[in-house]
Amino acid sequence: MLEVANLRKDYGRLTAVQGIRFSLKPGDIFGFIGSNGAGKTTTIRMLATLLEPTSGTATLNGVDILKDPMAVRSMLGYMPDFFGLYDDVKVWEYLDFFATIYRVPARQRNETIDNVLELTDLTIKKHDYVQSLSRGMQQRLCLARCLVHDPDLLLLDEPASGLDPRARAELKELIAELGRMGKIVIVSSHILTELADFCNTVGIMERGELLAFGPVEAIIKGIKPSRTLIVHTLSDAREAAKLLADQRDVGAAEAESADLLHVEFNGDQESQAELLTHLVLAGHKVLSFREDQADLEDVFLKLTTGAVN
Amino acid sequence: MAMAAGLWLGENVRVYLRNATAVRDFRVQLRGNRSILLWSIYLAVLIGFAMLTYVSSASEGSMSIAEAQSTLYTFFRTVMGLLTTMVMLIAPALTATAVVSERQRQSLDLVFSAPVSPKYYLVGKMLSSYRYIWMLLVLSLPVTAACIVLGGATWSEVLVSYALLSMHGLLFTAIALLISTLSQKPTGAIVWSYVIVFAYTFYISFLVSLPAFLGVAMGARSLRGLGEAPMSLALSPYSNVEAASTFTDINGIQVPNWILASLVILLLVKLLLLGAGSSLSHLGSPVTKSLRIHALAYLFAVTMGLTFVWSQVYGMAGMVSSTGASPAATSVGRFLIVAILFLVPVIPFISCYGRNLEKKFWPDGSFNVRRMLLGTPSGGLPFLLALVLCAAAGIFVSASSTMVHIYSQGFLSYLLYGLGLMAFLWSIGRGLSAMNENLRVTRTQHFAVLICLLVLPLPFLGMADPYSFDQATVSLWDLFILRPLYSVGDRSMHALALGLVLAVIAAMIEGANSRSRAAQPGEPAS
Numbered sequence: 001m002l003e004v005a006n007l008r009k010d011y012g013r014l015t016a017v018q019g020i021r022f023s024l025k026p027g028d029i030f031g032f033i034g035s036n037g038a039g040k041t042t043t044i045r046m047l048a049t050l051l052e053p054t055s056g057t058a059t060l061n062g063v064d065i066l067k068d069p070m071a072v073r074s075m076l077g078y079m080p081d082f083f084g085l086y087d088d089v090k091v092w093e094y095l096d097f098f099a100t101i102y103r104v105p106a107r108q109r110n111e112t113i114d115n116v117l118e119l120t121d122l123t124i125k126k127h128d129y130v131q132s133l134s135r136g137m138q139q140r141l142c143l144a145r146c147l148v149h150d151p152d153l154l155l156l157d158e159p160a161s162g163l164d165p166r167a168r169a170e171l172k173e174l175i176a177e178l179g180r181m182g183k184i185v186i187v188s189s190h191i192l193t194e195l196a197d198f199c200n201t202v203g204i205m206e207r208g209e210l211l212a213f214g215p216v217e218a219i220i221k222g223i224k225p226s227r228t229l230i231v232h233t234l235s236d237a238r239e240a241a242k243l244l245a246d247q248r249d250v251g252a253a254e255a256e257s258a259d260l261l262h263v264e265f266n267g268d269q270e271s272q273a274e275l276l277t278h279l280v281l282a283g284h285k286v287l288s289f290r291e292d293q294a295d296l297e298d299v300f301l302k303l304t305t306g307a308v309n
Numbered sequence: 310m311a312m313a314a315g316l317w318l319g320e321n322v323r324v325y326l327r328n329a330t331a332v333r334d335f336r337v338q339l340r341g342n343r344s345i346l347l348w349s350i351y352l353a354v355l356i357g358f359a360m361l362t363y364v365s366s367a368s369e370g371s372m373s374i375a376e377a378q379s380t381l382y383t384f385f386r387t388v389m390g391l392l393t394t395m396v397m398l399i400a401p402a403l404t405a406t407a408v409v410s411e412r413q414r415q416s417l418d419l420v421f422s423a424p425v426s427p428k429y430y431l432v433g434k435m436l437s438s439y440r441y442i443w444m445l446l447v448l449s450l451p452v453t454a455a456c457i458v459l460g461g462a463t464w465s466e467v468l469v470s471y472a473l474l475s476m477h478g479l480l481f482t483a484i485a486l487l488i489s490t491l492s493q494k495p496t497g498a499i500v501w502s503y504v505i506v507f508a509y510t511f512y513i514s515f516l517v518s519l520p521a522f523l524g525v526a527m528g529a530r531s532l533r534g535l536g537e538a539p540m541s542l543a544l545s546p547y548s549n550v551e552a553a554s555t556f557t558d559i560n561g562i563q564v565p566n567w568i569l570a571s572l573v574i575l576l577l578v579k580l581l582l583l584g585a586g587s588s589l590s591h592l593g594s595p596v597t598k599s600l601r602i603h604a605l606a607y608l609f610a611v612t613m614g615l616t617f618v619w620s621q622v623y624g625m626a627g628m629v630s631s632t633g634a635s636p637a638a639t640s641v642g643r644f645l646i647v648a649i650l651f652l653v654p655v656i657p658f659i660s661c662y663g664r665n666l667e668k669k670f671w672p673d674g675s676f677n678v679r680r681m682l683l684g685t686p687s688g689g690l691p692f693l694l695a696l697v698l699c700a701a702a703g704i705f706v707s708a709s710s711t712m713v714h715i716y717s718q719g720f721l722s723y724l725l726y727g728l729g730l731m732a733f734l735w736s737i738g739r740g741l742s743a744m745n746e747n748l749r750v751t752r753t754q755h756f757a758v759l760i761c762l763l764v765l766p767l768p769f770l771g772m773a774d775p776y777s778f779d780q781a782t783v784s785l786w787d788l789f790i791l792r793p794l795y796s797v798g799d800r801s802m803h804a805l806a807l808g809l810v811l812a813v814i815a816a817m818i819e820g821a822n823s824r825s826r827a828a829q830p831g832e833p834a835s
Binding site for chain 2: 049
């Protein structure tokens with residue numbers, strides 16, 4: 001369990017992080033969204049105990065990051081937005097080094113290294129030099145490094161930056177698997193659609209402030225309480241709009257063109273199906289009837305002003 | 310109790326014997342043909358040089374047994390001199406990039422996001438370099454063993470010389486490691502490491518060890534078995550051989566100088582490692598506190614020891630000038646100022662932050678005794694003043710034990726002068742910090758100003774007004790900030806007045822600094 005309480009970081013009068021608070025439970029994959037300079041990396045570095053907060057604190061499984069940073073470090077894996085790999089070192093040596101400093105017992109080290117290499121699909125590269133790996137593989141190796149001590153919390157700062165689409169998809173799958181393994185995963189990213197795919201919780205940050213926090217659907221619903229239905233007909237859209245405007249749970253219905261109309265709808269899925277039935281029974285030839293899905297990008301653009309950019 | 314001891318032991322085994330950083334670095338060092346090639350070149354140079362030296366010694370024709378022994382001893386000293394030079398060249402090169410290259414590669418954050426203390430990491434870095442130095446020493450053993458076979462040295466001389474040389478190797482490694490943690494670029498780290506290692510060797514060899522060596526050697530028939538000699542002889546890396554057989558008489562016990570020198574070097578290495586650890590730690594971390602406490606304790610011990618040696622060598626009576634105008638207390642006061650002048654190179658590291666870095670600490674204030682050990686801007690002056698007071702306490706304790714009465718106004722005047730001087734030099738650094746954003750620029754400017762204030766006036770004053778150096782009359786020398794030091798007569802009143810003036814100037818400069826910081830847009834008053 002991670003609990004962040006009023007975490008704040010000031011540099012003189014510049015406030016990088018303004019007393020943010022949230023909590024995450026095992027299995028949560030938390031997407032940290034924000035523009036450059038919003039305070040995501042500062043927050044992650046504070047949670048990683050690399051940066052001292054000006055005030056506030058966080059606890060991981062009840063251990064305070066300020067009071068016992070060493071204990072917290074042994075429970076977390078931190079992957080920054082750079083690789084930080086050593087030259088002239090083989091993949092297994094790199095992992096062996098981190099397993100040793102994370103105090104993995106010597107007799108378990110080989111098995112642990114094999115396990116994390118298997119999880120990150122790098123087993124065949126065990127005896128290769130790290131500088132010979134592709135960027136995607138290096139990224140997976142960094143993730144493997146974070147996993148050698150079986151941490152409860154993973155802090156991944158822009159893990160997908162610079163990866164090709166295939167490597168990105170593989171990484172996404174890996175992070176989702178880590179969530180299923182019961183780890184708390186915090187992922188910061190600019191690529192919002194990507195986060196929505198596998199994060200069950202998101203936080204939107206701007207100018208050091210956490211503007212929104214919660215499950216993706218709840219946040220979307222929070223900024224857009226009514227849904228928009230898009231109806232494509234082969235008959236007159238204006239007639240159809242008139243018909244639908246008088247129906248239950250319909251806020252407004254407007255014809256966008258001769259064959260397309262937008263309906264503001266507040267009802268549940270049952271009444272949405274009834275609406276379609278009503279339209280069809282009234283003799284309208286419906287080509288498509290779908291909900292206009294608001295996504296994280298819409299939420300992000302609505303909530304933020306882009307001030308820090 | 311037993312559990313705590315077990316934990317302590319386990320932790321030390323982990324740090325010193327099972328250090329992952331050392332293992333990883335050593336794997337990289339020994340990988341491929343690079344090491345074999347380097348060692349081959351090293352051995353070729355060593356053996357070639359030894360053969361040339363031996364052949365030139367042996368070709369001098371017939372000689373007596375004593376002459377032959379002397380020649381072979383010279384041969385041994387030459388070989389050890391060459392080894393010393395190699396250690397001096399290799400130790401900084403191996404170590405200076407150890408931390409700075411990790412910082413550039415951005416792998417430091419990865420290491421410190423794991424449960425790793427600065428001590429564990431630095432000891433690992435140190436071990437990997439030091440182990441390499443030891444391998445070089447072991448590889449050279451056949452050459453020095455030849456000296457034993459030929460009769461140029463005994464086993465004990467060789468082993469003690471090697472022990473001393475390895476201690477110097479450790480010291481050079483620690484110096485380079487500290488520079489590596491402070492540097493931003495590997496090239497700068499290497500250059501500065503060499504500068505400091507060479508400066509240390511020059512200073513110790515020529516200014517500390519050589520006078521002691523000459524003093525002892527003049528009365529001796531041979532350089533071998535010098536017997537009782539100042540311990541400083543063993544602190545010079547080039548006096549390893551001569552110092553091997555010397556000792557210091559402490560209350561009738563003959564303590565070998567190599568043991569004393571090793572202890573001094575180990576304490577120095579600890580201080581350097583604490584400095585390196587402090588620069589890798591958070592504000593107010595236990596390492597920074599430990600560093601500052603060690604610095605205070607060392608200064609107390611060193612000044613106490615130096616005062617004791619000084620009083621034994623010259624006698625307090627010798628401090629009184631021929632005019633009789635300078636009481637011992639005043640001389641001791643001057644000795645205090647000389648001692649604290651060695652702190653001057655440290656001041657830019659304590660007072661300079663640069664606006665960018667200083668923002669992290671605002672609002673911190675100008676003077677806060679409670680932050681003395683934390684490393685924040687407001688703790689800088691209290692710490693400097695505490696250093697001066699510790700030096701004064703060390704001198705006071707030692708001088709008092711030699712039954713010299715220094716409770717007079719003379720010593721206090723110099724103490725106040727020392728406090729004022731430190732405050733003034735600190736305030737300049739704070740002023741430069743308020744004007745510059747960049748830490749390195751601020752420190753460089755501060756170093757330059759310190760040289761202009763303390764060193765450059767000397768030749769100019771010497772040329773412009775060479776005769777009024779020791780006169781009570783008003784002269785150009787009175788403009789010099791270290792004037793109270795440069796006279797044989799009693800200058801304690803002058804020292805007191807100058808100390809007060811400097812303290813007032815320091816307060817004014819810091820007041821202006823605070824106002825300047827407050828005037829910065831978006832920046833708070835300290």
